[in-house]
Amino acid sequence: MKIRFWPTVLILIVVAVTVRLGFWQRDRAHQKEALNAQITAFENASSQRVSTAPMPLKSIEFHRVEARGEFMPERVVYLDNRSYNDQPGFYVVMPLKLEGGGYVLVNRGWLPRNLADRTGIEKYETPKGIVDVQGIARANASQAFELGYGGSAAHQQIRQNLDVAAYAQETGIAFQPFVIQQTNDTGDKLVRDWPAPTMGVERNYGYMLQWWGMAFAAIGFGLYAAHHA
Known part of the structure; x- marks a missing residue:
């Protein structure tokens, strides 16, 4: 049986x-499983109070937090193309001026779209005065696919995404480097049935099996080709 050099090298490379x-997909799955366990532990731990002192994202993300302050409705941002039960709508993101100083962005919840007017905003309530907010610290207020850097023009209320650092620079407000995903009810008619963080572990394991299946297929093809050479 004659083994041809270059076809063999190509099969070995594949x-x-x-x-x-x-193996890379397997390692990614293990990393996500560890993060998921960490998130569960954080969510079951006692809440951390958000204050004036900067709280690095790395040390606070996915932790339960609570803040006390006053909403700033004049700075509200509506994140477009967010659906709930297959119904289109917005996430209502609003700065909270903390009692004692400092600011943090709050994803207050989901609001259905006005079907008669694509840019129309349905009515909802914003508590006046000091309010207590409870929730989960997240790196952003949810990230949706967008082309380019759309929806980021100054003073534009309806946007696709909102980057905390960019919005802080745009407004001149020193926000904490995270967004509170609000969980408590403040009587505002907003929906806060938040989706669980998508880890995609099953997808990684699926890709792992696909890659290894391709490896076995390449080996099988090589043995077949060598046998019939």
Whole structure:
């Protein structure tokens, strides 16, 4: 049986690459499983109070937090293309001026779209005066796909996404580097049935099996080709 050099090298490269990619997907799945366990532990721990002192995102993300302050409705941002039960709508993101100083952005909840007017905002309530907000610290107020850097023009209320640091620079307000995903009810008619963080562990395991399946297929093809050479 004559083994041809270059076809053999090509098959070995394919096997090496696909096996390595399979292990990479497996490692990603393990990392996500560890993060998911961490998130569960954070959500069951006692709440941390948000105050004037800067709280680094790395140390606070996914933790339960609570804040006390006054909403700033003049700075509200509506995140477009957020659906709930297959109904289109917005996330209502609003700064909270903290009691004692400092600011933090709050994703107050979901609001259905006015079907008669795409840019129309349905009525909802904003508590006046000091309010207590409870929720989960998140890196952003949810991220949706967008082309380019759309929806970021100054003073534009309806946007696709909202970056905390960019919005702080735009408004000149020193926000905490995270967004509170509000969980408590403040009588505002907003929906706060938040989706669980998407870890995608099953998808990673699926990709792992696909890559390893390709590796076995390449080996099988190589053995078949060698046998019939």
